[in-house]
Amino acid sequence: MIIEALLSNLMRWQARVKLGFPVPSPGRQRAKPTVSAEREHLLYLHVPxxxxxxxxxxxxxxxxxTGQASRYFAALRAEMRLYSALGYRFDExxxxxxxxxxxxxxxxxxxRQARELWPIRSLSVETNPNHLTPETLSLLAACGVDRLSVGVQTFDDGLLQATQRYQRFGSGADIHRNLASARGRFATLNVDLIFNFAEQSESMLRRDLQxxxxxxxxxxxxxxxxxPRPLRGPFTREKLYYRIIRETLAPAYRPTTAWCFSRRAGGGQPSAQGLGDEYIATREEYAGLGSGSFGYLGGRLYANTFSLPRYIELLDRGELPVVAERRFSRRDRLRYDFLMKLFGGRLDLDELEVRHGPGAAARLRLERVFFRAIGALRREGRTLALTEAGNYVWVILMREFFTGVNRLRAASLAAGE
Ligand SMILES: C[S@@+](CC[C@H](N)C(=O)[O-])C[C@H]1O[C@@H](n2cnc3c(N)ncnc32)[C@H](O)[C@@H]1O
Ligand code: SF4
Structure with missing residues (x-):
């Protein structure tokens, strides 16, 4: 348990230091993401x-x-056109x-506009169970959505009530029925579950998985x-629940990241095509459009304004809403790559050297020694792979990474941006 607590705190601190942006002074020239037109990127669009x-x-x-949201969607489309005019090409x-x-x-x-502007070959959309209506499903299918991700969290009626989701999304049986109606309509139907709610018992989790x-x-x-508050007591339970998830899913599902599992087809291959769960883990670079979105382009982290009125106002004026930028050092880029690739289970050291130059693998010596010493990594020729224990270590690291992003957003909003 000491290692888990230590890693959580270390990652929390790293996220605060590395993801922090300098507060932009009024009137300061705003950042403009640099384009590398020879490459296609991943596009993230946020609807808050x-x-x-x-x-x-x-x-x-x-x-x-609703009134503000309509203006927001128009602003989002305007931002897409600005990226297109800058020369960006997106394929996902x-x-x-x-x-x-x-x-x-x-x-x-x-x-539809995304498809008009760029040769998008895969398109993923998040939704909630109450939106799985025939009309919305048909609209999404007609727009060429390949992956629909539904936030279920749990099928347990008591837990749905405790999280105030029962009233809005219906009972576990209602959610089950809605999901069944969406099955087979998209190349990938993804379901999000959350584990380690205070009220969640082991049997609730097992039933959800079943x-x-x-x-x-x-x-x-x-x-x-x-x-947002550091987890103190429940590491034992988090770790136990994670083990239950992996063991229960193993016969039918194959891990594609530390917390995403894709159904196996015959021959042990995952059947789910298209995008994975976390776009930041699958692609090295991405542009983030929409209020409060982050982009990682050319070794720089960009953040759009978190304020919705300001986002709309800037785009009404034809300006990009990027309000902060942070340049990652060579070492930070390397460590970010290490974190994200291993979240997907494996890191190819030769490919790492292609991306970061000769000697990159050696520059990660400290990280490799540390994670091997705690039993999280093993070496397979020129590949580093997570061990069974390492998967849970990466759950801790990514939990803290996302928590860090969320805390940064809250702090920026409090600071007026
Ligand atoms: C941010 S939501 C957006 C999609 C949709 N609104 C929904 O509720 O599913 C995406 C997923 O984040 C996860 N999520 C939200 N809050 C979380 C939290 N505090 N801890 C862990 N996962 C969380 C949920 O599984 C959710 O499905
Ligand atoms: S989990 Fe709930 S509040 Fe969060 S994005 Fe989904 S529906 Fe909205």
Missing amino acids: YCEELCSYCSFNRVRLD AYVGGGTPTVLPEELGAVL IVSELGVDQLTCYPLMS
Whole structure:
């Protein structure tokens, strides 16, 4: 348990130091992401609105205000056109939230515009169980959505009530029915579950996993509960629940990141095609559009304004809403790559050297020695791979990374940006 606590605190501190942006002074020239036109990137689009807010959620979301949201969607489309004019080319798009499907027609216009501007070959959209209506599913399918990700969290009625989701998304049986209606309509149907809620028992978790497996969804993402406050006591439970998830899913699902599992087809191959759970883990670089989005381009982290009125106002004036930028040192880029690639389970040292230059693998000596010493990594020729214990270590690291991003957003909003 000491190692887990130590890693959590270390990562929390690293996220604070490395993700912190200098507060922009008024009138300061705003950053403009540099284009590398020879490469195609991944596009992340953020829709922050939800009809109601879940008590546990610390992501970038606000309660829906329809009038503002319509202006927001128009601003998002304007931002896409600015990136196109800058020369960006995107081949994959991921629309996250919030709840991107709160205003389906507006979302449809965003998706159609993305396809007009760029040769998008895979398109992922997040949604909630109450939006799995025939109309919305048809609209998403018509826009060419390949991966639909549904936030279920749990099928347990008591837990749905405790998280105030029962009233809005229905009972576990309602959610099950809605999911069944979406099955087979997209190349990948993903379900998000959360584990380690205070009220969640082991049997609730086992039942959730059983329902998802029986439904035969293509992909399952199991997030550890993230809290802005440091976790103290429940490491034992988090670790136990994570072990239960891996063991229960192993026969039918194959891990694609430390917390995402794709259904195996015959021959042990994952059947789910298209995008994975975390776009930041699958691609080296991505542009983040929408209020409060982050982009990682050319070794720089960019942040869009967190303020919705300001986001809309800047785009109404035809200006990019990037308000902060942080240049990662060579070493930070290397460590970021190490963290993200191993979140996907493996790191190829030869490819690492292609991306970061000769000697890159040697420059990671300290990290490699440390993670091997705690039993998290093993060497397979020129590849580093997570061990079974290492998967849980990466759950801890990524939990803290996301918590760090969420805390930064809260701090920036409090600072007026
Ligand atoms: C930010 S939500 C957006 C999609 C959609 N609104 C939903 O509720 O699923 C994406 C996923 O983040 C996860 N999530 C939200 N808050 C979380 C928290 N505090 N800890 C862990 N996962 C969380 C949930 O599994 C959720 O499905
Ligand atoms: S979990 Fe999803 S629906 Fe709930 S507040 Fe967060 S983004 Fe909105």
